[in-house]
Amino acid sequence: MFMAGAVSDGYALNRTRHAYLATELKVADTYWKRLRGLMAADPQGFRNGHGLWIVPCRGIHTFAMRFPIDAVYLDRNKVVVHLEENMKPWRIAPVRIRARSVLELPGNTVSATGTVVGDEIEISVADE
Numbered sequence: 001m002f003m004a005g006a007v008s009d010g011y012a013l014n015r016t017r018h019a020y021l022a023t024e025l026k027v028a029d030t031y032w033k034r035l036r037g038l039m040a041a042d043p044q045g046f047r048n049g050h051g052l053w054i055v056p057c058r059g060i061h062t063f064a065m066r067f068p069i070d071a072v073y074l075d076r077n078k079v080v081v082h083l084e085e086n087m088k089p090w091r092i093a094p095v096r097i098r099a100r101s102v103l104e105l106p107g108n109t110v111s112a113t114g115t116v117v118g119d120e121i122e123i124s125v126a127d128e
Helices: 031-036 109-113
Strands: 010-014 019-028 050-054 069-074 080-087 101-106 121-125
Touching (some): 010 050, 019 031, 019 101, 019 121, 080 109
Antiparallel strands (some): 010 019, 010 121, 050 101
């Protein structure tokens, strides 16, 4: 498990590109879960197909992370409004005012799926 205490499993699908961004998606929807995010997560435990959906969220950091991530910023309609690719550990990304949530994904997921600004993302998570 890449994130202890995650709310539920689900998926994130780029509907525009017909490509899964994450097939094992965790949700960080409380203050403490959003604050912790992927800090101290095992690099071997966060691999292709994994993702963390942080909601609400407009900006992220990679403090205490040991691996690069891709960040997909989504508006309220889950349309991509900004991308941060291969964000290295110990960085701060600028706040994106239009964003309402952020998908944190393993590095290179954005390029592998061809995801670009304007793409529509479908997110499905199971109830607790």
